[in-house]
Amino acid sequence: MNTIKPSEFTTQFAADVFEGLTSHPKSLSSKYFYDKKGDEIFQEIMHLPEYYLTGKEFDILQENKSALAEAFASPSGFDLIELGAGDGKKTKILLKHFTEKKLDFTFVPVDISHNVLQQLASDLQKEIPELKVTPRQGMYKKVLEQLAEYQTRKKVILFLGSNIGNLPQEEALNFLKKISSSMAQDDLFFMGVDQKKNPETILAAYNDTQGVTAEFNRNLLRRINRELGANFDPDAFIHWPFYDPETGMAKSYLVSKKEQTVQINSLNLEVHFAAWESIHTEISQKYDDTSISWLAREAGLSVSESFSDTENCFKNYIFKKL
Numbered sequence: 001m002n003t004i005k006p007s008e009f010t011t012q013f014a015a016d017v018f019e020g021l022t023s024h025p026k027s028l029s030s031k032y033f034y035d036k037k038g039d040e041i042f043q044e045i046m047h048l049p050e051y052y053l054t055g056k057e058f059d060i061l062q063e064n065k066s067a068l069a070e071a072f073a074s075p076s077g078f079d080l081i082e083l084g085a086g087d088g089k090k091t092k093i094l095l096k097h098f099t100e101k102k103l104d105f106t107f108v109p110v111d112i113s114h115n116v117l118q119q120l121a122s123d124l125q126k127e128i129p130e131l132k133v134t135p136r137q138g139m140y141k142k143v144l145e146q147l148a149e150y151q152t153r154k155k156v157i158l159f160l161g162s163n164i165g166n167l168p169q170e171e172a173l174n175f176l177k178k179i180s181s182s183m184a185q186d187d188l189f190f191m192g193v194d195q196k197k198n199p200e201t202i203l204a205a206y207n208d209t210q211g212v213t214a215e216f217n218r219n220l221l222r223r224i225n226r227e228l229g230a231n232f233d234p235d236a237f238i239h240w241p242f243y244d245p246e247t248g249m250a251k252s253y254l255v256s257k258k259e260q261t262v263q264i265n266s267l268n269l270e271v272h273f274a275a276w277e278s279i280h281t282e283i284s285q286k287y288d289d290t291s292i293s294w295l296a297r298e299a300g301l302s303v304s305e306s307f308s309d310t311e312n313c314f315k316n317y318i319f320k321k322l
Helices: 012-021 036-046 052-072 091-100 114-127 140-149 169-182 199-205 212-228 289-298
Strands: 078-083 105-111 154-159 188-194 237-244 249-256 260-264 269-273 278-285 301-308 314-321
Touching: 012 212, 012 269, 036 114, 036 212, 052 091, 052 188, 052 199, 052 301, 052 314, 078 091, 078 140, 091 105, 091 114, 105 114, 140 169, 154 169, 169 289, 169 301, 199 237, 212 237, 212 249, 212 278, 289 301, 289 314
Parallel strands: 078 105, 078 154, 154 188
Antiparallel strands: 188 314, 237 249, 249 278, 260 269, 301 314
């Protein structure tokens, strides 16, 4: 029997893995996908033909960069704060355009991954050397508490890639409420949101033919092996995505192909799996204009403008404080 106490966990990762794998049903948080190896795999995913999200949002930003420059600009300048900045591929469209237009702004990329932030800062120094960049590493919860510190001039908060979809509805609403509470009347919130569409298109985005997404999912088990001294056999689990067109909820699971027991040494924990037992690893909620307007209103925000790709697969919304 496990005798470890919560106070003995050395990291939040350890505590969350313990809680998730001793719960029924079992689960692991998708925020832990992004270690160094996970970052590399996700870069591959974003270039897959099935993973339409990145390309569609890229096109929206490219097509509407001038309109966004006009919407974001302020006589006293502005702080452009991006939550979950990643490699900045899409954001660079705006950064280069805003710099060319000589807008007065500072870019504040925020990400949970130190590796990603270091790489992004290095790339921007080479590609846009005149850009003012102040990276901040941290979890969304911590950063959201600090957003209100940016009070000296207008701030524009970016949340791209439909990352809002990774939050259950209650958490998504709480997240937006915190965004709203950090905003002054002139501030803006700019968010990318994947739209409801053909279920086959959505499912294919999480189940590519090359198996890259499956490896991304299984890398979570490899991370537990590396960091917590576990003996997961990732190949003993299948990647299983699912999409419900009624609710707009996409989910991903790891499913044990056999009965097995896994030892996690640093947690002094044995985890038993029945054959075909699952670990829930990710959600990706899809939205439409009605559900986004409802979420915004409940959070004290309003949609002031939206931009879509030609097929209405993806949308970016500008929100103002009510």
